Amino acid sequence: MQYVEGTDLSDRVREKGPFSVQQAINYRTSHQIRRSADCLSDGAVSDVDGNE
Numbered sequence: 001m002q003y004v005e006g007t008d009l010s011d012r013v014r015e016k017g018p019f020s021v022q023q024a025i026n027y028r029t030s031h032q033i034r035r036s037a038d039c040l041s042d043g044a045v046s047d048v049d050g051n052e
Contacts, residue, residue: 009027
């Protein structure tokens with residue numbers, strides 16, 4: 001897996017405080033969807049622009 005520049009969850013909480021219940025549910029759900037999609041992909045996935 002390659003390093004992606006950006007903010008992680010701990011940085012976000014430190015800067016803006018804890019998530020609301022709805023934000024936490026949305027975060028967890030999107031994480032579960034991404035993890036499931038990663039299991040289904042063949043490893044070399046391109047986005048709609050053709051970037052890997």
